[in-house]
Each structure stands twice: as C-alpha cells, then as structure tokens.
Amino acid sequence: MDYIFWGFVCLTLVGVWYILGLFIRRSRMRARVAQFRSGGLPLFNTSENRISAFIRNYRAGLTSQYFDLSGNIESGDTRPGLDSDEVERIMEEQNVSFDKARLIRQQQLMTRNQIDPKTGMPLDPKAVTFG
Numbered sequence: 001m002d003y004i005f006w007g008f009v010c011l012t013l014v015g016v017w018y019i020l021g022l023f024i025r026r027s028r029m030r031a032r033v034a035q036f037r038s039g040g041l042p043l044f045n046t047s048e049n050r051i052s053a054f055i056r057n058y059r060a061g062l063t064s065q066y067f068d069l070s071g072n073i074e075s076g077d078t079r080p081g082l083d084s085d086e087v088e089r090i091m092e093e094q095n096v097s098f099d100k101a102r103l104i105r106q107q108q109l110m111t112r113n114q115i116d117p118k119t120g121m122p123l124d125p126k127a128v129t130f131g
Contacts, residue, residue, distance in 0.1 A: 053081030062087065064099050 022029065054072050062084050063069045072079075090101040107117035114123045121129065 054079075057082045057084050060084065060088070062098055064097070066099055067102065 054069055054077060057063070058069045058073060062082055069082075086105050087098070087101045090096065090104050091098065094101070094104070096104070110117040110120075115121070116123055121127075
C-alpha cells in the first residue's frame with residue numbers, strides 16, 4: 001500500500017509542476033492562443049514568413065532589371081527568399097551593384113567547390129568530363 005501513497009505524491013508533484021509552468025508562461029500562452037485564433041500558428045503558416053523575406057530583400061534593394069523580385073512577390077512565391085547576407089556584404093565591401101555582387105558570390109562558391117569560375121569545368125585533376 002505504500003507504493004500507492006508515493007505514486008499519488010509523485011503525480012501530485014508532477015501536476016503542481018505543470019500548473020506552475022503554465023502560470024509562469026501565461027503571457028506567452030495568451031499570445032499563442034490569440035495568434036492561433038487570428039489565423040494559425042507560425043509553424044503551419046510559413047508562407048507569410050517566406051513572402052515577407054522576398055519583400056525585405058526587395059526593400060533592401062536586392063533586385064535589378066536582370067533579377068526582378070516583384071514577380072515573386074506578386075505571385076506569392078513560397079520559397080524562403082535570397083541568401084542576401086553574403087551579397088549585401090560584398091556590395092558594401094567592394095562598392096559594386098547587386099548584379100556584380102551576385103556574380104562575385106557565385107564565382108567564390110564555384111572556387112570553393114573546386115570549379116573554374118570562367119569555364120565551369122572541375123579543377124580536380126581526377127575529374128573525367130565528356131564532350
């Protein structure tokens with residue numbers, strides 16, 4: 001009978017711990033419930049976050065006549081946006097346009113992956129190409 005008593009004590013402690021946790025996090029819980037009622041949780045409603053990434057990129061000037069983001073925004077594109085941090089860093093450091101910064105970034109990526117940025121051919125001496 002002693003195990004029933006200690007089982008009851010453990011369950012009571014777990015219940016008190018749970019209620020205390022809810023009490024401490026009540027402001028976050030209210031915000032989550034309000035967000036759920038207004039249109040869903042952000043876990044399930046990720047397309048709005050992705051579209052806002054394209055809008056942020058557009059507002060930051062990461063667009064050109066050759067790389068236009070307005071079509072992506074208007075069509076509701078659900079992709080996560082651009083890898084803009086590196087492009088913005090290149091634009092600031094080298095004082096170049098958005099298109100030139102994208103080209104420099106792509107050439108750096110190709111060099112890192114042992115691909116000649118001018119020809120697109122692998123730099124690995126063991127690589128075999130046909131053509």
